Every structure is written in structure tokens, then in C-alpha cells.
Amino acid sequence: MERTDFDHHRTPIFSFLQDYLEKDITPFFVPGHKHGRGLKEFSDFVGSRILGMDITSLPESDNLANPIGIIKESQELLADAFGAENAYFLVNGTSEGVQVMIRSAVKPGEQIIIPRNAHKSTVGGLILSGAVPVYVYPEMNAELGISTVVDSSTIKEIFKKHPFAKAVFVINPTYYGMVSDIKTIVRTAHREGAVVLVDEAHGAHMGFHDDFPLTGMEVGADMSAASLHKTGGSLTQSSVLLLRGARIPQENVKQTLNLTRTTSPSYILMASLDVARKQLALWGDELLEETLELARYARREINEIEGLYAFDHNLSGTSGIYDLDETKLAIYVGKLGVTGFALERELMTRFGIGLELADLNNVLALITIGDTKQSVDKLINALKTIVQERGTHDVKKLIELPEMPDLIVSPRDAYYGTKKKVLLEEAAGEICGEMLMAYPPGIPLICPGERLTQDVVDYVKVLKEQHASLQGTADPYVNYIRVLGHDY
Ligand SMILES: Cc1ncc(COP(=O)(O)O)c(C=O)c1O
Known part of the structure; x- marks a missing residue:
């Protein structure tokens, strides 16, 4: 990252908590465990200091919904470290960031170009925003049995069919570490008047060493969400949302974040972001x-x-x-x-x-x-x-990765549509009302609004036999799936 005048030795939130502990404050505010005294067994096990640090917004500790003090300074340092103009703490992981990106960039009924192998949080973003997905299909590596990334030429082609798409969503990198030519994708999208939203759940570390693929911020993407908790050293759930340029107004982002996020953010999580940023920057x-x-x-x-x-x-x-x-x-x-x-x-x-x-x-x-x-x-x-x-054996594939299903109605319409519950093994041909995936990686095998194929049903059967962790359906055992229609 470029050198700037920001002093990355500073950790405004972490330092505030250190001072706070010194002051021996008697709390008549939440959290109600009051520095751990109301959660003794837990406090005795983990140590009282961490519970003493478990505060939320106080007059002196700034407020995540409207930062003007230590959170503002800490977010500015974060923005600088990641080469962004604005940074926002996320205390509900990159899932929150993905949804805020989609909701602040795309209005109901507008189109977003999105890889079909995106994380399940994008489906939530589509449902909440009412954005209409134009799915683009990643390339496949049949030998390894995985989908890889979307080729930049696919993005160019899709704009010919959907010239009014408002945004392109990019995964950088995938769970397996693969990236597309994001620089070209950004150039194409901007030329077409669309913004670029980057899912960097697995790429928070990439901008801090030259041998990694380029990050969204480095190539001029408009927004990116990065899980510092995955590869940047901070605590689980703590991520960052990054913003650059004026295509997406920062006012929209702030207000969108405040629609759904907690009013009681964990200062332990934010302090861990402070220290992780210091470490990465220095x-x-x-x-x-x-x-x-x-x-x-x-x-x-x-x-x-x-x-x-x-x-x-x-x-x-x-x-x-x-x-x-x-x-x-x-x-x-x-x-x-x-x-x-x-x-x-x-x-x-x-x-x-x-x-x-x-x-x-x-x-x-x-x-x-x-x-x-x-x-x-x-x-x-x-x-x-x-x-x-x-020893080694001849390769015997249990089953091929199924083709990605066709989208029939929008995920939002499917989510709100009337549904009936059917046995998964009898559901081929139905339009799904919910998603289903192995987690991790959390890439839906079927999304709401798609027509379920026999190949997907067969694939899920093999995953079950292999005791893969499946989720997404209301039925925890994935014997039933809810599809569009009325119960008889
Ligand atoms: C590609 C991708 N995007 C987004 C997420 C969500 O990140 P988080 O767990 O920080 O909410 C994940 C989680 O694994 C992911 O794999």
C-alpha cells in the first residue's frame, strides 16, 4: 500500500478500552453482565479482562451508527490501510458487507450481474434489495470437480445482452484462491456505466504484499467487503466495508448499514480490527x-x-x-x-x-x-x-458437479411466493422457494426462483451420504424442500 500521513501505530478503540479498564468504572449500563460479574463461570474461565472490555456505545466511546470520535478515526485509518476513501466496520461479517453493497448500489427492479457461484449472502442481498440477478456462469475445472471464476470476456458479452445492468459483482478470490482478471472487469463495467462490488471475504490480506492478486480497491472498484477475521488476524465476525469514488454516495452506504445492523456493536470486535489493521499496515x-x-x-x-x-x-x-x-x-x-x-x-x-x-x-x-x-x-x-x-488408486468420481439450474422467477418473488413442502427426492422440476448448499463453501446448489434439476437432487444425495454439512432449507435434515405452489 502507498505510504500516507496516517499514523498506523494508533489504535483508537483498543487504546480507549485499555484506558477504560484502568479507570475502574462502575457500570449502570449494558451489557448486563457488568464486567463479567453476572457471568461468573464464563468470566472465571476466559479471564475478567476480556469481559471488562465488553462494553458498547458510551458517550466517550463514539457510536458506530454515527461515528464522530474514536470510531471515525479508527475507520479512517482502516480506509487508508486498504487504499479506500471510506471504510466501515462490520460486526456481522462480510455477509453484512455483501448485502449492504448490493442494497446501496442497486435499486428494486434494477439488474446486477452476479456470478452464480457467489456466496449465499448475495441471495440475501438480492431478496432484501429487490435487485434482479443476471447470473453469469463461472468456468468449470472438470478434473478437480469445482467451478472456478468468471472470465472477464463473459462480463463483456453479458453487457451486450444487458446494457442497463447497474452493477457487477466479483468474487476476489474464491474460497479456493482463484481470481478473475478484475482489472479488465472494472474497466468494462465502468465503461458501461455500472459499478463494481467486490466480495473479498477471502482476500483481506491481499493488498499488503506484492505477490498476491490485485484487490478491488487497487484496481478502482467501487466497493469491497473483506473478512479481516478470515485472513487479516481480527476476531470472528469482524470485517470491513470499503468504498471508493463517487459512483455510490457515501451517504447511501451509511444509511443502508444503519437499516439492519445492531445498535450494540461489540467493542472487542472493533478493537481487534484496530490492532489487525495496525499489524497489516506496519x-x-x-x-x-x-x-x-x-x-x-x-x-x-x-x-x-x-x-x-x-x-x-x-x-x-x-x-x-x-x-x-x-x-x-x-x-x-x-x-x-x-x-x-x-x-x-x-x-x-x-x-x-x-x-x-x-x-x-x-x-x-x-x-x-x-x-x-x-x-x-x-x-x-x-x-x-x-x-x-x-497408496494411490484410479480416480473414480462419485458424481459430476451438476449444471447450474435455470432462473425462472426472481429470488425475491420466490422468497415471498406461496410455497409447499415436498420431499427433496421428488422435487425435480419444481421452482425452489429456498436455497440449499453445502457449508462451507456456502455456494447454493439451488437458489430461490430456480428450477430444481434431477442432477442437483442426485448430487445432494451423494453429499448426504458423505455427511457433508448441508443447510439453507427450513428442514434441518434436508429431506424436504419448500417449492413454489400451494399445499393440497
Ligand atoms: C465468498 C464468500 N463471501 C462472503 C462470505 C461471508 O463472510 P463472513 O463469514 O465474514 O460473513 C463468505 C464466507 O465464508 C464467503 O466464502
């Missing part, structure tokens, strides 16, 4: 250099193990992939004769190693600034042991 380059070295080391070692393939730069230039974030250590396991789900379970139960994600053919380990040579070696050694025991 030492991000060094920290991420070490992270990259670990990721490269792990990738080299894993690619030496016969039967495994850790995704690498050989994928760049194939199936729409423009570049890769090397810290996403995605590993193809199809030659081991097990699914990614089974390998994930084995790593957890036998070796105490937890992965970020598994699918039928791959697993994903995230390497972050919190990793060490020891943690990475533990993973490599466990993989070596498993592969030695299992």
Missing part, C-alpha cells in the same frame, strides 16, 4: 512474506507426495483463472480413493488437524499469518502418513 509485508514462504514450502512438499495435487500457478491461464492466492492450500485428493470429506474427518480424528473446507474431490487448508513451520509440518507429515497407508 508489518503486513514481512508477516505475509513469511506466510507465503510457508505456503510455498507446504505446496512443494505436498506436490512431492504421489497422489496429491496442491493447486498451483499451473492453473493460472486455465478455466478462466487469471491468478491465484498462494495461501489457499487447496489439495486434490481424488487419487487416494477417498473423498475430501473423508480425508478431512481422518485428519481431525487421527491427527487433531482441522481443515477449512472439504468437497468430494478436494480439501482446503488455509495458511495465514498465524501459522508456523511446526503447524505446516504437522499437516504435511499427516498427509504423508495417510498416503503411505492408502
